Amino acid sequence: MALKRQTCQNHPDRPAVGVCVITHQAICAECSTRYEGVNYSREGLGMLQQRRAAATAGGPVGKLVSVAVIVLAPLMVWLAYLSFYAGFSGLIDLIQLPGELE
Amino acid sequence: MTQAAGANWGVSASRSALRPMDMAVEYLRRRGDVMVLRYIVAMAPFSMAMLWIIDVTSAGYRAGLWLPCWALTAALVWRWVGLGWLQRRVQVELRGEALPPLRRRLLAIVLTRLVAFMAITWGGLLILPAYWGFFVGSMAGPMLLEQPGSATEAIRRLMGWIAGAGTWLGRVAAGYSVLTLAGAVAVIAANVMLVSLMPSLLGIDNAEIAVSMRGVSWYMCLAYFVFLAADLFWSVAAVFVLYDLQSRTLGTDLRLRLRQLGEERV
Numbered sequence: 001m002a003l004k005r006q007t008c009q010n011h012p013d014r015p016a017v018g019v020c021v022i023t024h025q026a027i028c029a030e031c032s033t034r035y036e037g038v039n040y041s042r043e044g045l046g047m048l049q050q051r052r053a054a055a056t057a058g059g060p061v062g063k064l065v066s067v068a069v070i071v072l073a074p075l076m077v078w079l080a081y082l083s084f085y086a087g088f089s090g091l092i093d094l095i096q097l098p099g100e101l102e
Numbered sequence: 103m104t105q106a107a108g109a110n111w112g113v114s115a116s117r118s119a120l121r122p123m124d125m126a127v128e129y130l131r132r133r134g135d136v137m138v139l140r141y142i143v144a145m146a147p148f149s150m151a152m153l154w155i156i157d158v159t160s161a162g163y164r165a166g167l168w169l170p171c172w173a174l175t176a177a178l179v180w181r182w183v184g185l186g187w188l189q190r191r192v193q194v195e196l197r198g199e200a201l202p203p204l205r206r207r208l209l210a211i212v213l214t215r216l217v218a219f220m221a222i223t224w225g226g227l228l229i230l231p232a233y234w235g236f237f238v239g240s241m242a243g244p245m246l247l248e249q250p251g252s253a254t255e256a257i258r259r260l261m262g263w264i265a266g267a268g269t270w271l272g273r274v275a276a277g278y279s280v281l282t283l284a285g286a287v288a289v290i291a292a293n294v295m296l297v298s299l300m301p302s303l304l305g306i307d308n309a310e311i312a313v314s315m316r317g318v319s320w321y322m323c324l325a326y327f328v329f330l331a332a333d334l335f336w337s338v339a340a341v342f343v344l345y346d347l348q349s350r351t352l353g354t355d356l357r358l359r360l361r362q363l364g365e366e367r368v
Contacts, residue, residue, distance in 0.1 A: 061254075062252055062254035062255055062258070063254075065254050066253065069213050069216075069217060073216060076217065076219075076220055077179075077216070079220060079223075079224060080216070080219055080220070080223070081171055081172055081175040083223040083224065084171040084175060085168060085171045088155055088167055088171065089164060089167060091159050092159055092162050092164050092167070095159070095160070095162060095318050096162055
């Protein structure tokens with residue numbers, strides 16, 4: 001069975017030269033844009049731009065996490081101090097243990 | 103990282119867990135002088151605070167422990183800034199192009215490292231948080247400099263990469279642990295040689311030196327020395343691990359780039 005030759009989604013009289021990786025539409029040479037080694041249609045490029053803008057801007061959850069970390073930073077600094085104090089205090093106990101056993 | 107000429111790094115059949123560490127050794131061999139100097143700048147306050155703590159701890163002076171612990175906490179923040187600066191240098195040399203200035207991401211790097219430190223210390227009892235804290239903390243700086251936009255999104259992406267490479271990173275962690283233990287054994291063996299074997303072989307009276315070298319403070323200093331060597335190595339290796347995690351989408355050949363660095367030197 002012969003494969004049907006695909007034509008461009010936007011120009012039915014032209015043969016398709018590639019498929020957009022985002023919209024999966026067959027596109028001709030004129031409709032195709034090669035970006036970072038990958039073929040995109042105009043709509044696909046627009047969607048890619050929107051996705052990247054959303055990714056770089058960060059959602060509300062990301063903003064909440066950032067605010068929470070900044071607010072809790074002094075507490076975390078105090079916990080860091082506490083971890084050092086507890087650790088070295090325990091080490092003093094270990095060092096003094098043989099003397100106490102005697 | 104931009105696509106560089108050369109074979110594709112990420113798609114190669116062998117994805118050895120030792121490969122990033124092997125490349126870190128190669129990089130330190132070529133740029134060790136610069137890296138050691140930067141590391142000294144990053145760790146100088148931390149080391150002074152640590153020596154103070156070693157002095158107080160070996161004396162058993164618990165009442166005087168609080169002040170050096172606060173000094174160590176402050177020096178810890180400086181350490182993170184300094185390691186960010188060190189890792190940025192590694193990144194710039196590997197990329198062959200400029201990165202955004204460190205100050206733009208400094209707050210995000212310090213806060214991420216702080217959260218990771220909490221995971222390692224207080225979450226260490228549960229093991230899993232310590233695993234996440236270890237990798238996220240060491241790769242936060244390079245990741246945040248590499249990725250523009252929201253810092254939380256960049257860290258979320260990093261955590262996704264770490265989650266997707268759990269087995270491989272487990273092998274990396276095991277390899278790194280073995281290397282650190284080997285270094286510790288070498289240092290202990292050298293200590294035993296100096297204190298016991300060589301004096302008896304050479305007929306030297308080592309009573310006075312043995313008082314110092316068999317003391318608690320000496321052993322703590324030795325342990326800290328091993329930590330410094332392992333920490334410098336991992337700070338560089340973490341950049342290579344990050345690029346290996348990233349290499350699935352961005353094919354690069356870091357070996358080619360390392361070779362170019364060597365040729366530039368010559």
